[in-house]
Amino acid sequence: MKKRYIILLAAVVSLAACKKIQNGFQSDFIRYKDNNLYAKRGLILYQSDRINADGSTPPYTYKMLNLRKADGSPAPVEFKTSYDITVFKAGQSFDATTDTTVELLNKKREKISALPMYFNETSGQLTFNKASANLPLGQYVFDVQMTNPTGTKLFKSLATINVVDPTTDDLFVITDDVANGFNDVTGSVTPMRNPIITCTKVNNNGARVILKMVDKNGRTFNPKNGEIIKRGDRPTFENYAKFNPVIKTDTAMICDFEIAPFPLTKYVTPTTDWGFLMYYRIPSTYAKIDNFPTNVGFSVNPRWSWQLKLEGTYVIQVQFPDVTKK
Known part of the structure; x- marks a missing residue:
């Protein structure tokens, strides 16, 4: 009986050995x-x-x-x-301290064909x-x-x-308070309604921002004609135009910024970190303010701070909801 049991056990082991293990x-x-x-x-x-x-x-x-x-x-x-896109070369990245011209920037970039x-x-x-x-x-x-x-x-x-399509938040962000104030000839300032800032992507071409300032009716102020001016030594659009000069037309200020995000770096002076703030003035000669007397000269003094996150062509519009262009 014992011998028969051993033979049966050997047969079972042999059968298991032949079965393929998962x-x-x-x-x-x-x-x-x-x-x-x-x-x-x-x-x-x-x-x-x-x-x-x-x-x-x-x-x-x-x-x-x-x-x-x-x-x-x-x-x-x-x-x-496959499409041609511009990328940084392997191991290269933007350096604000050395990449100060388009020529220097382009030494680090190349066009590749990519799916x-x-x-x-x-x-x-x-x-x-x-x-x-x-x-x-x-x-x-x-x-x-x-x-x-x-x-x-x-x-x-x-x-x-x-x-x-990317959302506006993917492309554009307001990075600080937007504010405005009336400044009369005596230097006193009265708060006004905040400007309304909108960003519209025109196309994917290049890296261009077209900055417009308009009154409550959509009429455009003319920077080329002096209707928009600087405010003393405070930063303006030009302070962030690292690679190309700002072009002033009858309706807009235009900057080819080359690389996103734009502005790339904060504007910092020995005494102040301005972040991405921009300050402007529209003289009273060109603007009438709601509910303010017309016989006193009140200028419009907006400030804002924003950043574009992606290359392409954009229109950024700053509208003054209580200002009428004269």
Whole structure:
């Protein structure tokens, strides 16, 4: 009996030895933290989260397959088209103390041809760059193929890419108080309603800001004609125009700022850190103030502080809600 038991046990062990042992685990439930991914067109860099492998045995690799529109039709060719973008060379970055001219700045920069989107086959992350400005708005679905030591699985419609425009907050921020005051000929100051500042992106070309000042009816003050002037030794637009001079036209002051953010650096004097503040004056000759006597000269004295975060062409408008242009 004992001999028969030993023979039976040997047979069981032999059978187990012949059975293939599963080499690891591959989940059926891999996912992104949020399967709605957002690509804000034209931002310098945006990266999605990694794919959560849900405990699957490493190493694993991913492939993006069948990128398509939400309605199932093929994705537009822009996803597979390379575009020229300007970037800093490897190991280079902006240095405010040495990069003082366009020529010096350009020694650190180069144009490269880049796809607007890259898929990392190790992490599953999607990376979008400035070339994403060329992607059509919309929703795009894709499948992911995952391979690890256990084999390969296809995960259909794993995530949706939402190509959207950046919000105003992505492009523009007011960085300090906006204020205004009437200054009469005696030097006394009376507060006025704060200016309304708006930023409108015109296009993705270049790096240009067009600064306009308008009255409550939208009539533009003329900086070229002296309708907008400096306020003593306080900083103005020109103090932040690091690479190119400010151009004054009949309707605006224009600066080609070359590189975002703009302003790049704060304006600091031996006695004062001005941050990004700008101060201006519109003489009483050119402006009438609501509810103030017309026989006394009151000038308009606005100040503001803002920063653009991305290259492109923008109109920044400063409107005075209680001022009428004469």
